[in-house]
Amino acid sequence: MQAKITELRGARIYDPTHGIDGEVRSVFVSGDGIVASPRDPGTIKELLDLSGCVMMAGGIDIHTHIGGGKVNIGRMLLPEDHLAERSTRGEYPRLGSGRYSPSTLLAGYRYAEMGYTACFEPAMLPANARQAHMEMADTPIVDKGAYALLGNDDFLLRQLAGGADPKLIQDYIAWTLHASQALAIKVVNPGGINAFKFNQRRLDLDERNAAYGITPRQILLALAEGIHALGLPHPLHIHGCNLGVAGNVNTTLATIEALAGLPAHLTHVQFHSYGTEGDRKFSSGAQRIAEAVNANANISIDIGQIMFGQTVTESGDSMRQYAGSAFAYPKKSVIMDIECDAGCGVVPFKYKDSSFVNALQWAIGLELFLSVTDPWRVFLTTDHPNGAPFTSYPHLIRLLMDRSFRRDMLATILPEAAAASVLGSLEREYSLYEIAIITRAAPARSLGLSTLGHLGIGARGDITVYTDHPDRERMFKAPRLVYKAGEQIIREGKIVATPRGATHVVRPEFDSSIERLLDTYFDQYMSVRRANFMVSDHEIEEFGQSPLIRHTARR
Amino acid sequence: MSSRPATIEHHDVTCPFCGLLCDDLTVLVDDELHPDAKACAKATRAYAAIAPFAAPTIDGKPVTFDAAIAQAAKYLKRSRQPLFAGLGTDVAGIRAALALAERCRGTVDHLHGAALARGMQVLQSRGWHTTTLGEVRNRADLVVLVGVDINVNYQNLIRRYLAPAAALQPARRTSRRLVYLGPRRAQPSSPELPCEVIATTKSLSETLRHLQALLGARTVAGPDRGQALASLATALRAAQYPVLIWAPGQLDSLDGDLTIAAACDVIADLNKTQRAAGLALGGDDGGQSAQAACAWLTGFPLGLSFAGEQLDYAPARYNTTRVLAEGQADLLLWISTFARHLPPTHALPQIVLAPLGTELRGKRTVYIPVGTPGIDHAGQLVRTDGVVSLPLPALRDVGLPSAATVLSRLHQALD
Numbered sequence: 001m002q003a004k005i006t007e008l009r010g011a012r013i014y015d016p017t018h019g020i021d022g023e024v025r026s027v028f029v030s031g032d033g034i035v036a037s038p039r040d041p042g043t044i045k046e047l048l049d050l051s052g053c054v055m056m057a058g059g060i061d062i063h064t065h066i067g068g069g070k071v072n073i074g075r076m077l078l079p080e081d082h083l084a085e086r087s088t089r090g091e092y093p094r095l096g097s098g099r100y101s102p103s104t105l106l107a108g109y110r111y112a113e114m115g116y117t118a119c120f121e122p123a124m125l126p127a128n129a130r131q132a133h134m135e136m137a138d139t140p141i142v143d144k145g146a147y148a149l150l151g152n153d154d155f156l157l158r159q160l161a162g163g164a165d166p167k168l169i170q171d172y173i174a175w176t177l178h179a180s181q182a183l184a185i186k187v188v189n190p191g192g193i194n195a196f197k198f199n200q201r202r203l204d205l206d207e208r209n210a211a212y213g214i215t216p217r218q219i220l221l222a223l224a225e226g227i228h229a230l231g232l233p234h235p236l237h238i239h240g241c242n243l244g245v246a247g248n249v250n251t252t253l254a255t256i257e258a259l260a261g262l263p264a265h266l267t268h269v270q271f272h273s274y275g276t277e278g279d280r281k282f283s284s285g286a287q288r289i290a291e292a293v294n295a296n297a298n299i300s301i302d303i304g305q306i307m308f309g310q311t312v313t314e315s316g317d318s319m320r321q322y323a324g325s326a327f328a329y330p331k332k333s334v335i336m337d338i339e340c341d342a343g344c345g346v347v348p349f350k351y352k353d354s355s356f357v358n359a360l361q362w363a364i365g366l367e368l369f370l371s372v373t374d375p376w377r378v379f380l381t382t383d384h385p386n387g388a389p390f391t392s393y394p395h396l397i398r399l400l401m402d403r404s405f406r407r408d409m410l411a412t413i414l415p416e417a418a419a420a421s422v423l424g425s426l427e428r429e430y431s432l433y434e435i436a437i438i439t440r441a442a443p444a445r446s447l448g449l450s451t452l453g454h455l456g457i458g459a460r461g462d463i464t465v466y467t468d469h470p471d472r473e474r475m476f477k478a479p480r481l482v483y484k485a486g487e488q489i490i491r492e493g494k495i496v497a498t499p500r501g502a503t504h505v506v507r508p509e510f511d512s513s514i515e516r517l518l519d520t521y522f523d524q525y526m527s528v529r530r531a532n533f534m535v536s537d538h539e540i541e542e543f544g545q546s547p548l549i550r551h552t553a554r555r
Numbered sequence: 556m557s558s559r560p561a562t563i564e565h566h567d568v569t570c571p572f573c574g575l576l577c578d579d580l581t582v583l584v585d586d587e588l589h590p591d592a593k594a595c596a597k598a599t600r601a602y603a604a605i606a607p608f609a610a611p612t613i614d615g616k617p618v619t620f621d622a623a624i625a626q627a628a629k630y631l632k633r634s635r636q637p638l639f640a641g642l643g644t645d646v647a648g649i650r651a652a653l654a655l656a657e658r659c660r661g662t663v664d665h666l667h668g669a670a671l672a673r674g675m676q677v678l679q680s681r682g683w684h685t686t687t688l689g690e691v692r693n694r695a696d697l698v699v700l701v702g703v704d705i706n707v708n709y710q711n712l713i714r715r716y717l718a719p720a721a722a723l724q725p726a727r728r729t730s731r732r733l734v735y736l737g738p739r740r741a742q743p744s745s746p747e748l749p750c751e752v753i754a755t756t757k758s759l760s761e762t763l764r765h766l767q768a769l770l771g772a773r774t775v776a777g778p779d780r781g782q783a784l785a786s787l788a789t790a791l792r793a794a795q796y797p798v799l800i801w802a803p804g805q806l807d808s809l810d811g812d813l814t815i816a817a818a819c820d821v822i823a824d825l826n827k828t829q830r831a832a833g834l835a836l837g838g839d840d841g842g843q844s845a846q847a848a849c850a851w852l853t854g855f856p857l858g859l860s861f862a863g864e865q866l867d868y869a870p871a872r873y874n875t876t877r878v879l880a881e882g883q884a885d886l887l888l889w890i891s892t893f894a895r896h897l898p899p900t901h902a903l904p905q906i907v908l909a910p911l912g913t914e915l916r917g918k919r920t921v922y923i924p925v926g927t928p929g930i931d932h933a934g935q936l937v938r939t940d941g942v943v944s945l946p947l948p949a950l951r952d953v954g955l956p957s958a959a960t961v962l963s964r965l966h967q968a969l970d
Contacts, residue, residue, distance in 0.1 A: 067851070069942050075850045079679055079868060082854040086865040095657055095866050097854035104851045127689070130944040131937060134646060135851045154693075154723050197694060197796070199830045211724075322826070325682075332682035337832055338942050339689035340723060346682075524721045527689035529567040532578045532945050539946065543647060543935060 003031040007044045010051035011465055014436040017445070017454035021433045027055065027455055027463065032485040034459045050465055053480060056436045057453050058117025058462030059393075062443040063237075063267055063302050064384040066107050067121050067135030067146070069128045070314040070344040073334050074101040074385070077346055078312060080330070093140075093498050100311040100385040108140035108498075110391055112489055115464030115479040118143040118452055118501070120443075122186055122237060122267065123316045125149050127339035129180035130535050136503065137544030141484055141495075143452070143462075144546070145504035147237050148180040149316055151187035151219045152194040154340040155521055160222055161212040167511075170226045174510035175518065177232075179534040183447060183504050183551070184234035186267075187223055188316040189241055190216035193343045196319035203319070205241055205254050216241050217258050224262045230508045231554030233448020235263035235300075240272050243320045247276040249285025256292050256299055265446065266293075268304025268383040270365040282357055284421050286364045290371035300446055301372065302379040305365035305396055306358065307388030312348045314386065321345020339527065351388075359417030363410070369400055370426045375437040376445070393439075394476035400430040401472045448551055449504065461486030503546045508553035561585070569947050570594060571645075571893055571929035572601040574838040574939030575688070577711050584950050588930065595710035601894060602930075606911035608953040609924040615915075620923070624961070627906045627921045628968035630886055634904075636862065637661040638884035640875045641898065641909075643840035643891035644958040645934035645947065649848040651962035652890060658966060662860040662884065663849065664875045666896050667842040670804035670811075672870040674835055675846070675856050677815045684822050686798060686832035687940040692716045693723040696730055697794035699787070701801040701818055702737035702759050706744075709802065709836050718747035727796065734787060736762065741805075753783045758810045763817035766791075770824055791825060802836040836939050840893045841928075844937040844944070875899060892927050892958050908958050926955035 006029045012022045028035045028044075038044060065071050075082070075098065082097035087106060089095065096106030111119055119139070124132040124146035136144040150156055150173065159168060173185055191214065192203040198210045205216050224236040240255050242248040252272040256264075266272065269289060277283035293299050310329075315321050318335050324347050325333040333347040351358040365387070372378045380397070384390040399406050410418050418424060430438075444453025451460045463483040469475040482490035489497045515530070522530040540548050562585045569578040570590070577598070583589040588602040611623035618626075631637060639656045642649060642665040656663050665671060677683065691698065698717055705712050713733075722728035732751065735742050739754040755762045762784070769788035791797050799818045806814050818833055825831035838846065850856050858870025867873075878884050879901045887905040889898040895912045898905060904919035910927055928934035929947030934957070937944040 072847055072851050073941070075854050076675065076846075076856050077678060077682060079855060082866075083868065086854075088864045094654075095853065095861065097866055101854070103854035106854070125942070127687075128942050128944075130935060130946070131847065131942075134848070134935065134944070138650070138848075138852055158723075197690070197830065199795075328682075332680065334678070334682045335684045335826075336942070337686045337690045337694075339687045340693055341689070525689075525693055525723050527687070527692055527716070528578050528943060528945065531567050532569060536946065538933075539935065 004045040005030045005035065005038055005043050006046040008048050008050055010049050011053040011055035013455060014054065014056045014432050015455040016433055016437045016441040018456050029461045029483060029486050033461050034455055034457055036457045052468055054432060054466045054468050056464050057440045057455050058464050059115050059439045060118045060443040060453055061116055061381065061390060062120050062379045062447065063122045063381045064119050064390055065121060065123065065314050066119055066139055067104065068124050068132035070346050072135065073346045074312045074314050077332065077334055078348060093495060100389040104135050104138040105140060108142055109495055112141040112482060112495060114393060114477065115482050116142060117462040117484050121146040123149055123188060124180060124182060125338060125342045126176055126180040127341040133181060133535060133540055133544055137546045140498045141489055141501055143501040143504060145183035147184040147186040148176050148182035149186050149188055149342050150176060151190045151223055152342045157191065157194060157209065157212040157214060160214050160218055166225060168514065169222050170229050171510040171514040173226045174230055174508040175514055177506055177508060181505050181535045181540055183506050184232065184237055185223060185227055186237040187220065188239040189243065189319055190219035192216065192241060192319045193316060196343065197337050203241060205251055205258065220258060224259060224264055228262055232506055232508060233551060234446055235265050237265045237267055239267050239317065243271050243317055244324060246274050246282045248272050249275050249288055252289060253292055256296055259298065261298050263298045265300045267302050268381065268386065269301040270304045270361065270368060273364050273368065278420060280356055282360065284360060284364045284367060286367035287371060287422065290368055293372050293377065300377040302381040303365050303368050304381055304383035304387045306351050306361045307382065307392045308351045308353045310350045311385045311388055312346060314346050316342050316344050318343030318345045321347050340525065353413045356414055356417050359413040360420055362413060363417060363421035363423045366399060367421060367423050370428045375434045376442045378438050379443050380438045394473045397435055397476045398473035401435065403427060403429050500545050502549045503540050504549045504551060506551045506553060565948060565950055569929055569945045570598045571936055571947055572598050573708055574836060574843055575709055575711055576936055576938045576945045577715060578945050582950060588950060597708060597710060605927060605930055608955060609911035611924060612922045614918055614920055623921050623923050624964050624968055627923065628965055630904050630906060630921065631659050631965060631969060634659065634886035636884045637886040637888055638878050639663045639888050641666045641889040641891040641896065642845045643893050643896060645841060645928035645936055646844050646848055647934055648890065648958035649845050651959040653849060653852055655962050655966045657861045658969060660862045662862065662873045662878055663857060664873055665842050665845045665857050666840055666891060667804055668857055668874050670837055671842055671846050672858055673803040673811045674815060676812050677819060681816060681819060683819045684826055684832055686834055687942050688716050691798050691834060692719050694727055694796045695798045696727040697732050697790055697797040699799045700735045701799055701814065702806060703800055703802045703836060704741035704805055706741065713745045713747050732790065753787060760810050760813035760817045763814060763821055767817065767821050767824060770821065795830065797831045798834055800834045800836060804837050834940060838939050841936060843939055843941060847937045847941065890958050892925055908961055923961050924955055925958045925961055931955045932957045
C-alpha cells in the first residue's frame, strides 16, 4: 500500500544543497521523508497552500550543550533561572523550566518551536556518555548526536608520551566513538584539562603538560590525523587553548597553521579571537581570524556569538573555567576533575553591554560572521548557553540580515567598544539562502548527515515553513509549520506532536585487539570495567527509546 | 530428588545497593544469588535477602496484577494530593514516576531526600570543587574522611579506590595517607590502608573552620585537637592532590550543611595556589539517579510539587515527613525496590511498589510487587559522584515487573 502523500505547494524554497534559491516549487512528503512528485496526482491525499511562505529544511544546531553532566550541574546550581521561567500547564505537552539552562523537555519543545529539528551536544565525556544519552533521549522531537571528548584522557596522553603507533591512536578514536555512541570527536583545551589536575594554570600550544611532557600541538595533530585517516565525516572539533584570554588570537592562528591543511573545525571561535591592543589590552582579532579562515579551505568555524544578559557557561575546560570563576555572577561555580578522562566547569555569567570586554565580544562575533566569505564554512551558534541561550537565534539572524537594525544595536553598546570594532563599517547582509546554508545545509554536510539539511528526494521529512516577514526576528521565531520525519509537529506556533528524535552515531571500523589493551588499562586504573564503560545500542534504543542512525566512515 | 536450577555465573556485575555502584562483582545465580568476595558486607546481605516472586495484595488479600493496578488507579484518580515518595528505583522508574506525578499533580521526594537536599543547599549557595572516584583512585595522595563511617556503608571505598593495586601516579598511591576526622566511634579500620584518626569533640563544621583558619595561618583561641589539626593543615599544604570526602546522609542533621560548606571552603582556599577537591558519598537507593533525572526532566532537583499550574520547587516544604505531618497529601505512593525500606507511618491510603518483605497488610493498601533493578531486570543508575552511571544486568527472571512498567500501566489506566 502506498503511504499517504502530502503536497506542500506555493512556498519559496531555500535549499542550498541543491542550489535552490527562493524558487516556488512543491515539496512532497510521504512516510518519514521527501519523495518525488507522484505520477498519479490522485495519490496526493493532502494539499497545503503555502503561498507567501518560505520553506527550508529543519534547522540543525551543530554545537549546543543540551545534555550531560555539566549541563545538569548547571540546572541544579541555578534554581533562580528555573524559578524565574516556568512553563504553565497546557503551554507545552509537559511542564518544564529554565531560560538559559532549560530542562530537557523544554529544550526540545523550544528548538522545535523555532523550526530546529536536530541538535548536537559537542562535549560528551566518554565517562559521562551514558547520562548524556539519557538526557538527550529525554529531549523530545529533535534528532540528537554527541561529540566524544578526547585529548585530556590519561590513556591517550600516556600513549602519545610513549610514542604510540598512529594506527593505535586511530583504533582508540574509533573504539571511543563506539563505546560512547558518538558522532564525532572533540578536543577541549588539548592536554590543559589534564594539566590543571597537576596544578598547571595555563597551557599554550607548545607548552608541555607537566605529567606527560607532551604539548597541545602534538595532541591536536595526533587526533586530527587519526580522524582524517579513519575518514570520519566531521573533522576534529577543536576548542583550542587559552579560551577567553586576551591575546589568544595568536594561539588560534598558530593552531590553524599547525594543522597544515588537515581538515578541522574551530568551535566558538569568537572566544578565541582576542588581541591585546589598546588602553585596555583587549581588542578584536576577528579580522585576522577571518583572513586565516578565508585563506585555509580546510578550516570551518562556528561563532559562539554572545548576547547581553544572564546566562551560564558550561565547559569541559576546567582550567579556563576555574580562572573564569572569579567573575561568576551570581557568585558560585562548580569545577570538577573527572575520571582520568577530562573535567568540567560551570560558571554563571552576565554579559553587559556597558562592559568594554563584553560589548567588544558581541562585536567580535558579528565581525566574524560578516567577514568570513564562504558561508559553507561558518555555522550559526551561540555555543548555547555559553554565549547566550539558543532561543536568541532569531535575534541573531536579524542582526546578520538587517544592516540598519545591526547599526541601531551597535549604537546601544558602550561607545568605546563600538569604536574598537570595524563592525559599523561592515555592509554585508546575509540572504535567506545564506541563512539556510549556515543553519542547515552546511552543518549537515560537515557532520555527514546526507539525509538532513536539505529538501531533495530521499531527504528525511524535516521541514520548516516560515511566514515571510521583513522583521526576520519575528519570522524565524515562530514558524508556521514544522515537520519532523514527515510528521507535522508544529502548527500555527503550537506543538501538535512530540515524536522521539533519532540518535546519530558514526561507526568506523577498527582493529578490536585494542580492546585487550584497554581491558588491562581499565582493570589497573579505571573505576569501572571496560564492558560497563561502553554504552550499548540497547540502552539508546530501548531505555532511551531513540532510534539509532548509524553513519559510516569513508574508509 | 528435587531438581536444582542450573547455576549461571555473571561477571562485571554492577551492585545497585549503594551509591558506589561497584561493577566488578561476580554473581552466581541458582535459586539464590551468591556474590563473590568482592561484594562488601552490606551488598552480601542485600543479595542474600532478595526475595522470590510475590503476589500483589489489596488490603492484605492476594489479587491479580490487573486487579491491583485497577485498584491503585482508582486511588490515584480519587486523589487530589498524592505524595510520590521513596522513589528507590532506577532511571527508568524515576522517569515513569515523574511523568505519573505530573499527571496526578503529585509531590515528589526521595527516601534519602533530606540528605540529598543537604548537599544541594550547599551547591546552590556557593558551588564547589569536586572530583570523581577514578581521580581519587589514581591521583590522591591525601584523603580526609570528614565524618564518613565506612564501617556501615561504602565499605568498598578502600578496596577499590583508596588502596588499589596500581595507580596512574604510582608514587601518589604509595605515599597515600588516609586521615579520618570525626567522632571516634566511627573510625575506619582496614589492613589495606592504615588510617590516622583525629577524633573531634566539637562539631565537624567548627573543626573544619578551625582547620581553615590554620591553613590561613591564623591563630585560633582554645583549639580542640589543635596539634593534630595543625599537622593536618601542614599535610594538606604539602599534598599534591588532597581530597576531602563527606557523606551527607551520615552528617548531623543540624550541622550537615555547615560541615559540607566548611569542607568546600577549605578546598577553595587550597585551590588558590595548589590542587584539592571534594567528593560526596551518597545517593543510595537510586537517590543520585532520582536527583539527576528530576533535574534534567524538570529543571529542578527533588523536593518538587506538580500540584499547581507551574512546577513548585521547595525542598524544605516538600519533604516526606513534613508533607505527611501537615496533612498535605491524601495518598502515598511508595516506591522502594532495593533495600527494604518501609513507608513512614501515616493514616492515608497507600500504593506500595516494593519487593517481597515490604508488603503491607493494612487497610486501604495496594501492594504491587516489583523487581529489583540489577537483579530482576536491566536498568541504569547514576553513581555517587554524579558523573558516571552504570548499566545494571538482569540476573534472574521470576516474573516480577519493573517499577517503570507498573507505573506506566498505572499511567495508561488513568487515560
